[in-house]
Amino acid sequence: MQCDYYDAGRCRSCSLIEQPYARQLADKQAACEQLLAGFDGLVWLPPVASPQERFRNKAKMVAGGTVEAPTLGILDRDGLGVDLRGCGLHTDGLRAALPVLADFVTRARLTPYDVPTRRGELKHLLVTESPDGELMVRFVLRSEESLARVRKHLGWLREALPQVVVVSANLQPEHKAVLEGEREVLLTHETTLRMRVNGIDLHLRPQSFFQTNTAMAAELYRLGREWVGERAPATVWDLYCGVGGFALHVAAPGREVVGIEVSTEAIASAEQSRDELGLTGVRFEAGDAIAWATSRDAPPDLVVVNPPRRGIGADLSRWLEESGVPGVLYSSCNAQTLARDLAEMPSLRPVRARLLDMFPNTGHYEVLVLLERR
Structure with a gap:
């Protein structure tokens, strides 16, 4: 990709812009694979490429x-x-x-x-x-x-x-x-x-979060729906649900889905989408994901987590480990905190992963990982 701003030294935000895009993608994949190299049996699917230009919404x-x-x-x-x-x-x-x-x-x-x-x-x-x-x-x-x-x-x-x-x-x-x-x-x-x-x-809504790469967001949610559908869980919790992207995509007849998000603005958005779709088996609550999950009497069949860069942290990781939940779908924008969190959940083994290039020309990405209890 050629950029006059970069060439003139006016903006250097796209730190990888001088690298061929195929190399950018391969390097991101290699870095993630290295961070999760200690997990035997993890299958990496080919990375999902993004347009290099005109992708930011x-x-x-x-x-x-x-x-x-x-x-x-x-x-x-x-x-x-x-x-x-x-x-x-x-x-x-x-x-x-x-x-x-x-x-x-x-x-x-x-x-x-x-x-x-x-x-x-x-x-x-x-x-x-x-x-x-x-x-x-x-x-x-x-x-x-x-x-x-x-x-x-x-x-x-x-x-x-x-x-x-x-x-x-x-x-x-x-x-x-x-x-x-x-x-x-x-x-x-x-x-x-x-x-x-x-x-x-x-x-x-004005203060709600949404992925800045619409095409990659669509692929992320499509993959989530596909992977969750293969497991056919009767109950799903979507923690850090935002405006309901994963929760609304994995909803299905006979399935109970609960989305938890600290932002009341995001929850209002998610509820509006749910009502327009007529989904009776989906509900959303505003609250802290960790506090909400750890206060439940029993886990669901599957938990979706899509945290910020800091990851889900030790408390939620340990709860997931001890809860007995059969499966977890973890969407991460930071493989370093992902690897740290996975280390706290030795009974939940990553079996499938795929990198999505949310931010071409930079070192950032999203990686989706499916965990199964062993």
């Missing part, structure tokens, strides 16, 4: 520059804005929307936040595109000072970008390297972005 842009000439991209070492509106990783819809959103910044007089002086209002611009081409736009602001101006010009934005369905303002008043704050102010009647994956409409 979400643009996380730092605001810089001035009101008259805003930059949307990253900050350099001096805290000054570097404009990356033409980033080749973003979908075509995002690339077309970003210049219009830069015009909106000028029109609404949203002063970009200046890190060295700690002045300004607009910190980040977060834009997500659905598979149907609709957009969610979030303005991360330091305070409510500019909210009235955003509302005033919202009609112009939706006329210029009719594909915008959800707009919100996130308030992040602190001077620190945090992408967003806790408070979200919805500015449109619509509250969710419909993410159509494998024929299932997942609903994404």
Whole structure:
């Protein structure tokens, strides 16, 4: 992949961009296989490749520059804005929307936040595109000072970008390297972005998580449904369920599925999708995955875990080991913490694994592993 920003030294986020893609994929697979080399009988399926370009459905842009000439991209070492509106990783819809959103910044007089002086209002611009081409736009602001101006010009934005369905303002008043704050102010009647994956409409609210590579997310959930279907469990728990991706994909007649997620926003999204699908055997609860699981009287037939990079940790790993649960489907974005967690579950042996290249041109990935009790 060729990138003018990388060649000019303006952005080095794609650290593997100079390597042939086949080598990138092979190196990721080899690294994961090495980390899990101590587990006999583990079969690795061929890795799932991703397009190198135009795969990101979400643009996380730092605001810089001035009101008259805003930059949307990253900050350099001096805290000054570097404009990356033409980033080749973003979908075509995002690339077309970003210049219009830069015009909106000028029109609404949203002063970009200046890190060295700690002045300004607009910190980040977060834009997500659905598979149907609709957009969610979030303005991360330091305070409510500019909210009235955003509302005033919202009609112009939706006329210029009719594909915008959800707009919100996130308030992040602190001077620190945090992408967003806790408070979200919805500015449109619509509250969710419909993410159509494998024929299932997942609903994404402003503060909900969704994989940034839609094609790989679809393959991840398809594999999960296939592997779980082969075991035909009567009961499934989906811990760290997010907006319900795995839970809704593995749902089947006669099967009881429970999804647990700490984010109430994500649970509301998952419940909306469930109700639209008419799934009576699926329920979702907001809560801590570890606390919820360890308080149950008996385990299900299969547990799905899809934790953040830190993994599921010792407490949940040991509970799974001691619970007697027959099978676990573990989706990991960090094979180092995956290997650590598996070491805590010696009775649950990994039998099948597959790497999905969620983040081409970087060292990141997702790996799906099926565990069976021996």
